Amino acid sequence: MVTQKYCLALDLIEDSTLMEEYKKYHEKIWPEITKSITGSGIENLDIYCVGNRMFMIIEANETFSFERKGEMDANNPKVQEWEELMWKYQKALPWAKEGEKWMMMDKIFDLHQNG
Secondary structure (H helix, E strand, O other): OOOEEEEEEEEEOOOHHHHHHHHHHOOOOOHHHHHHHHHOOEEEEEEEEEOOEEEEEEEEOOOOOHHHHHHHHHOOHHHHHHHHHHHOOEEOOOOOOOOOOOEEOOOOOOHHHHO
16 A cells, blocks of 8 residues: 655756667666565656656555665665666766765645645
8 A cells, every 4th residue: 555655856868879778778677676666665666757857756655765775775786786777877966965866856736735
């Protein structure tokens, strides 16, 4: 049961060939990456792209935390291989700290709370 929703952003390197390669990888991600995502408590994960800006929506159950996911990923060689490969295509947002990739977005509007 989904109990948490997170939205994150990241940019791609502004190169049409690299951007297409990145999208190709995401047409069918490695099975180990799917297992890592679902095994962390993520129920659904979508990535949208406009230009070179990406937007990720994570819907997770109560077992999910970014800390736990980070620990799981750090101990998974296949996830580390995937992340290293993806970094070839990604670039940090201008205000990101050193080594920071996907950045959490702040929710600024909710129709159900403002209606």
